[in-house]
Amino acid sequence: xxxxxxxxxxxxxxxxxxxxxxxxxxxxxxxxxxxxxxxxxxxxxxxxxxxxxxxxxxxxxxxxxxxxxxxxxxxxxxxxxxxxxxxxxxxxxxxxxxxxxxxxxxxxxxxxxxxxxxxxxxxxxxxxxxxxxxxxxxxxxxxxxxxxxxxxxxxxxxxxxxxxxxxxxxxxxxxxxxxxxxxxxxxxxxxxxxxxxxxxxxxxxxxxxxxxxxxxxxxxxxxxxxxxxxxxxxxxxxxxxxxxxxxxxxxxx
Amino acid sequence: xxxxxxxxxxxxxxxxxxxxxxxxxxxxxxxxxxxxxxxxxxxxxxxxxxxxxxxxxxxxxxxxxxxxxxxxxxxxxxxxxxxxxxxxxxxxxxxxxxxxxxxxxxxxxxxxxxxxxxxxxxxxxxxxxxxxxxxxxxxxxxxxxxxxxxxxxxxxxxxxxxxxxxxxxxxxxxxxxxxxxxxxxxxxxxxxxxxxxxxxxxxxxxxxxxxxxxxxxxxxxxxxxx
Numbered sequence: 001x002x003x004x005x006x007x008x009x010x011x012x013x014x015x016x017x018x019x020x021x022x023x024x025x026x027x028x029x030x031x032x033x034x035x036x037x038x039x040x041x042x043x044x045x046x047x048x049x050x051x052x053x054x055x056x057x058x059x060x061x062x063x064x065x066x067x068x069x070x071x072x073x074x075x076x077x078x079x080x081x082x083x084x085x086x087x088x089x090x091x092x093x094x095x096x097x098x099x100x101x102x103x104x105x106x107x108x109x110x111x112x113x114x115x116x117x118x119x120x121x122x123x124x125x126x127x128x129x130x131x132x133x134x135x136x137x138x139x140x141x142x143x144x145x146x147x148x149x150x151x152x153x154x155x156x157x158x159x160x161x162x163x164x165x166x167x168x169x170x171x172x173x174x175x176x177x178x179x180x181x182x183x184x185x186x187x188x189x190x191x192x193x194x195x196x197x198x199x200x201x202x203x204x205x206x207x208x209x210x211x212x213x214x215x216x217x218x219x220x221x222x223x224x225x226x227x228x229x230x231x232x233x234x235x236x237x238x239x240x241x242x243x244x245x246x247x248x249x250x251x252x253x
Numbered sequence: 254x255x256x257x258x259x260x261x262x263x264x265x266x267x268x269x270x271x272x273x274x275x276x277x278x279x280x281x282x283x284x285x286x287x288x289x290x291x292x293x294x295x296x297x298x299x300x301x302x303x304x305x306x307x308x309x310x311x312x313x314x315x316x317x318x319x320x321x322x323x324x325x326x327x328x329x330x331x332x333x334x335x336x337x338x339x340x341x342x343x344x345x346x347x348x349x350x351x352x353x354x355x356x357x358x359x360x361x362x363x364x365x366x367x368x369x370x371x372x373x374x375x376x377x378x379x380x381x382x383x384x385x386x387x388x389x390x391x392x393x394x395x396x397x398x399x400x401x402x403x404x405x406x407x408x409x410x411x412x413x414x415x416x417x418x419x420x421x422x423x424x425x426x427x428x429x430x431x432x433x434x435x436x437x438x439x440x441x442x443x444x445x446x447x448x449x450x451x452x453x454x455x456x457x458x459x460x461x462x463x464x465x466x467x468x469x470x471x472x473x474x475x476x477x478x479x
Contacts, residue, residue: 002341003340003341003342007340008340008343011338011339011340011343011347012343012346012347015347015350016350019350019351019354022354022358023354023357023358026357026358026361026362027361030361030362030364030365033365033366034361034364034365034368037364037365037366037368037371038368040368041368041372162375
């Protein structure tokens with residue numbers, strides 16, 4: 001049956017309004033639950049960089065643990081603490097979008113720092129977790145790097161990626177690969193930043209404390225990880241130096 | 254596909270008769286055909302793209318199956334309900350709009366309540382929109398049949414897709430990662446050094462499993478391409 005043009009246009013308008021309305025309703029209705037999931041995911045990664053959280057199933061338990069253990073702050077390139085943005089709003093470290101900041105020049109970015117506090121003495125920092133962001137082979141990769149109280153020894157890493165090849169580059173998210181970073185050091189004896197490098201190939205012997213075994217078939221993803229770590233550790237240098245300086249001045253006093 | 258076109262006039266005649274049994278022989282065929290003899294993946298060779306992409310492990314595959322089944326069933330139902338209102342000239346766009354809406358809803362719900370899976374499946378949930386099976390069913394069946402039959406047809410095609418990708422995922426996870434639903438099978442039966450096959454993790458593994466599956470199925474049903 002041939003319908004008139006008016007009917008077709010009317011039908012299309014009504015359909016669009018109905019479907020559009022449905023989608024916006026769903027989007028608004030599900031927003032709180034989605035935000036909570038994203039928050040949970042971020043906190044999971046931060047905790048996961050330092051400790052094994054695979055046994056914690058309950059989301060609320062995880063959030064409680066996070067609140068108990070983690071103190072967060074935001075610093076700029078020079079290591080100065082930033083509390084408000086240009087419009088005067090308070091900045092929450094967990095809400096800082098690393099991916100968005102990645103687009104700015106390093107000097108203009110915001111750098112969240114997550115301090116893992118000692119359970120008994122809450123003034124002592126057990127670990128510092130630095131988020132980072134970079135490019136893998138196909139799309140972005142991101143990570144959380146946890147260093148110990150000495151701001152040198154890596155306690156753990158948690159990487160994420162968007163589009164790396166499953167079974168090859170995507171292995172950066174696997175425990176096996178991430179465990180390789182544990183105990184490695186980011187500074188050399190002369191106190192210069194050298195970061196940690198993932199080498200080419202797998203099963204390499206005699207790795208130094210600045211090298212980790214690579215992933216066979218995913219050298220380019222490894223390179224992306226290396227670049228990301230050097231870039232962001234360089235950016236966090238300002239903060240790291242400040243922390244170290246404040247410690248030595250305390251020691252002198 | 255041609256069978257539906259032939260069935261269409263038949264349906265009109267049946268309207269005059271007393272109500273057809275809820276699971277009459279014809280209706281059982283609507284569900285059963287796509288499971289085996291008219292399977293969307295192995296016979297019609299539709300939806301191959303997602304069958305390769307998300308079948309590395311069982312769990313995401315199961316979530317994907319549920320998503321596809323619900324999208325097919327609901328889009329079939331909606332299109333069938335408004336089939337007499339849809340202007341023929343814009344019917345493809347209408348079908349697409351409805352599929353896209355349903356898929357977006359599924360994606361939003363996953364993001365809100367099943368975030369880990371949302372991250373794993375990522376773009377593939379959105380790509381259900383382009384899954385030829387969904388639109389194929391709307392165009393070939395729901396546009397010409399009543400709502401209840403369309404639901405049955407959606408279930409048939411959906412499960413026809415689901416069981417194939419679940420079988421593919423089973424073999425790929427078993428041999429590629431040595432596990433089923435992340436349960437380490439080989440370690441559990443004392444073969445902890447069983448070598449996993451990297452080929453299975455790659456899309457090539459899916460092609461091979463799918464090929465073998467089609468071979469086994471066709472040698473049983475005797476189906477030949479013309």
